[in-house]
Amino acid sequence: MILSDRSIREELDSGRIVIDPLGDDAVQPSSVDLRVDASFRVFANHRYPYIDVREPQPDLTELIKVPDDEPFMLHPGEFVLGSTYERVALPDDLVARLEGKALALDTEVPTPSGWTTMGGLRAGDVVFDERGVPTPVVAVTPPMLDRPCRRVVLSDGTTIVADLEHRWVTVDKNGRRRGRRVGRTRTTEEIARTLSVRGERNHQIMLAEPVQYPEQTLPIDPYVFGVWLGDGTSTKPEITTADQFVVDGNGSLHSALRRVGVLGDKHIPDAYLHASVPQREALLQGLMDSDGYIDRIGRCDFTSVRERLAEQVQQLVASLGLRPTFAKKRAVLDGIDRGPKYEVQFTPDRPVFRLPRKLARQKCEGGLHRFRAISDVQPMPSVPVRCIQVGSPSGQFLVARSYVATHNSSLGRLGLLIHSTAGFVDAGWDGWLTLELSNVATLPIAIYPQMKIGQLAFFQLSTPADRPYGSAELGSKYRGQQGPTASRYFENFAETGSANDVVDRLRRPETAETPEA
Secondary structure, X not given: OEOOHHHHHXXXXXXXXXXXXXXXXXXXXXXXXXXXXXXXXXXXXXXXXXXXXXXXXXXXXXXXXXXXXXXXXXXXXXXXXXXXXXXXXXXXXXXXXXXXXXXXXXXXXXXXXXXXXXXXXXXXXXXXXXXXXXXXXXXXXXXXXXXXXXXXXXXXXXEEEEEOOOEEEEEOHHHOOOOOOOOEEEEHHHHHHOOEEOOEEOOEEEOOOOOOOOOOOXXXXXXXXXXXXXXXXXXXXXXXXXXXXXXXXXXXXXXXXXXXXXXXXXXXXXXXXXXXXXXXXXXXXXXXXXXXXXXXXXXXXXXXXXXXXXXXXXHHXXXXXXXXXXXXXXXXXXXXEEEEEEEEEEOOOOOOOOOHHHHOOOOOOHHHHOEEEEEEEEEOOOOOEEOEXXXXXXXXEEXXXXXXXXXXOHHHHHHEEEEEOOOEEOOOOEEEEEEEEEEOOOOOEEEXXXXXXXXXXXXXXXXXXXXXXXXXXXXXXXXXXXXXXXXXXXXXXXXXXXXXXXXXXXXXXXXXXXXXX
């Protein structure tokens, strides 16, 4: 069980949890903000040919203290040790962990090679940032349980499950003044508290730019394929249209359609949905020339009786940086209900037609629609979640079939990765936390003393620990540490024998015990 802000305050007031000094606004919905101290340990790599974990190597790091009014500059690729500004002490029935901001494990994530999920991502994978540009995943957290979760509902119908401390870049009403849109990073919990202002939706998420999938070798010209999907006969390589402009130059389609696997099963194969921007634009133009409509105010509509095809068109439009909506309606012809139909509506900011009579009506004024509003933040049961850190300077990446921009784990702000050397802070701990700081960005990062560096979440143990940290039999090498503390891992070898002794014991076959007669 993770402690809520109420429980955290009760534990702080009783003295069972110590965060000293505690910042004025440090207590969050399920964590406490920690700050960074002014001392850092920098590795003196020139002093040793390699790091030997069996040896003390006392000169491996140098302690540097920066003045309070000056930053510590962490250069690209550099790894240093830092420390929390606060002393942390825990009772024998609580543990803590430096946490990030998490999305549900089944949240879909687009990648250059197709779709995956938050649960399937690994460090080294590639996702997309809000510019549509591929960006590496530089770190992932293990799945986290019992986090307070919410279902975030967007104005286009998209829903995304996130924990209360997950971060989003939103433009609120104050950020939408004089024709400007200024975004700020906010937590799910903060968005829920400020969801509306005077009855209007307060928060907007700006649309991503067109996603930069690689160019594909396609068996059918994407424009021609789009026309066939809209106006073609499902079981035949025929296009039925009154516009000769569309038909000219199409040639034979039969063998190509059979290879693609769409004869008798109209849909958009992944190769087309994950093609380059020009290829996807051509596909959309073919679909809209054949089965699309544009009204007098410039709003476009694609209608199909095939639900799967309409859903794929919605995904296609979203991947091009537009804001489609999806609706199921009844198809009524001459007063007779012909069954369901599926509509995809959007207002484009670029040409989505080639057909002259339709193109002439398009206004290309979709710049006013380059956002999704957050319409609701709904309570829901907790689900397993995790967070990732990406290499993009903005710290944003895209999720869901509508390509929504969401924020990096706050542990990876601006390419700065922060981890506690201890992982879990054990029950009974008392001391300052040593931090591992890595710069994965391409520019130096200024780290200012006492700036917020991470969030500490607290977990209730099933029973008090029999041997909390600090017990004599555990050794507890780092108890009471203050400031960034170099590794004392070599002491493990002093306790258990040499590395060769350990290897020999591991390789030695177990002696089978002879059962008593």
